[in-house]
Amino acid sequence: MQIIHALSEVSARYDALFVDLWGCVHDGVRVYPGANEALAAYRATGGKVIFVTNSPRPRAGVAVQLEQFGVAKDAYDDIATSGDSARVAMYRGAVGTKIWHLGPDQDAGFFEPPAVLDDPLPIQRVPLDQAEGIVCTGPLDPLADPAVMRPEFLAAKTRGLKLLCANPDIVVDRGGVREWCAGALAGLYADMGGESLYFGKPHPPIYDLARRRLAKLADVSDSAILAIGDGPVTDAAGAMGEDLDLLFISGGLGAEETATPPLGNPDPAKLQAYLAETGVVPTYTIGSLR
Template sequence: MSSRISGLSAIAPNYKGALCDIWGVLHNGVAYFDDAAVALQNFRKQSGPVILVTNAPRPNGPIKAQLERLGVPSDSYDDVVTSGDVTRSALIATGKTKLLHLGPERDLSLYDDLDVVLVGEEEAEMVCCTGLLNEFEETPDDYDDILQSIARRNLPFICANPDRVVQKGERMFFCAGALSDRFEAFGGETTLVGKPQAPIYEASLAALDAANGSPLDKSDVLIIGDSLPTDMRGGHYQKIDSLFITSGIHVADFGPAEAPDDAKVNLRLTHEDVETVAYMPFLGW
């Protein structure tokens, strides 16, 4: 049974480091949440380093720049690890060079300095999916033809963002994870590198150790996130304590955003077969 806490300060003394999600916890793509930034600042002062961990399918440089544009205080975190960072390693590991990019142009920085050539579907030896080309107008249904064609050819399919949806302001948009699900439904096999899979946690824990100056035991680490399939599932897979923020992508499932129904939250956690040390509507100290 997960209990609601009034602030991160209630459990922070139990930990020496944190892995915190970004989108839905620290900002909503339009503005950052001041209370969340203050909570992370206080955690860093009193407990230990904070690594921001995101399924954004770009290297951490552009994500740090985005945080700066949104006004996120730089002293609320120590470093950023992205799904894009670990995707680059996965692309190199294939040993292939002819790549079909399935996603918007803004994600092309993912391939900077990599030995890959962007080609069309017919020439492709592998596929990297970062999202929908036009998230404002398209749905996964629009990709059925190309996904079926890729599945028939058994092309390696790397999903650079396992998130199914993201909340931007007041709207929800589909992400690469939704296309990955559809691809698997057509018989294709995907490689997921972001949350909840191990590669991104290996990179994130390494960054946490570096910020701390010495290795931390997983029992001293707290995961903070708003997604059950990625953040909370990642905590379950890694056996790391998790704090669930209910006002993110699942907000509509639990009643009023400011006052989520305890029974509904715990029923959903049971249904997802994940455990959390506590939950909060919004991250705050």
């Protein structure tokens, strides 16, 4: 594993990047310094950039959000979202047609039928006691312990309802404040004996979607794709499972454990300890995307 100081040190070896967003390109509030410039410079050499995100939102909604955060349009070519992968599965009937939605109102776009399906099933949002399945896009209160959902989950598990998780992330740091994500709720439901279905990182459906997005731009083999991410159980596990080279961002979720300062690189000894603890085996590591 090599610690690098800039993406440009290794980017010429790859024809495309699969780049995580939260913790790598932005912090949930604003773009990180250097990220726009590094990605735009890579694209200027002919490289393709696909943002691969566990956001439950459709691609168009993420694009609007990125503009609000200050992510430049010339920093990427396309977006693959967990939400898009999960929406297709939902409209094909993965958890039934009568759905209890667990998530904030801002995720309502998830229920727009995907254009890629010619015959989407008629999905209805209903109360839990009428539901055939659950769609979880995130907690109603991202700061509350996921355990607050135990009563509802017990009732759902007893009825054998499946839970479709639109965002497998466990936690994210929004401007320095750690928040729970849908993955934490899906994990709790599974721990309680329920069945949770996943479509984002580290699971194959979102990588299949990312490859389809990339194939519309260029013919790129897996050996010429570099995955970039900061989440050990999502980005890193996904890249390793897909046999993609990985540039690990130590200044994201693992910033404290790896002693990575803003715009700096990790302490080598603490980085090695963190990688050993989490099971992450990166090709390269950098403190932040720059």
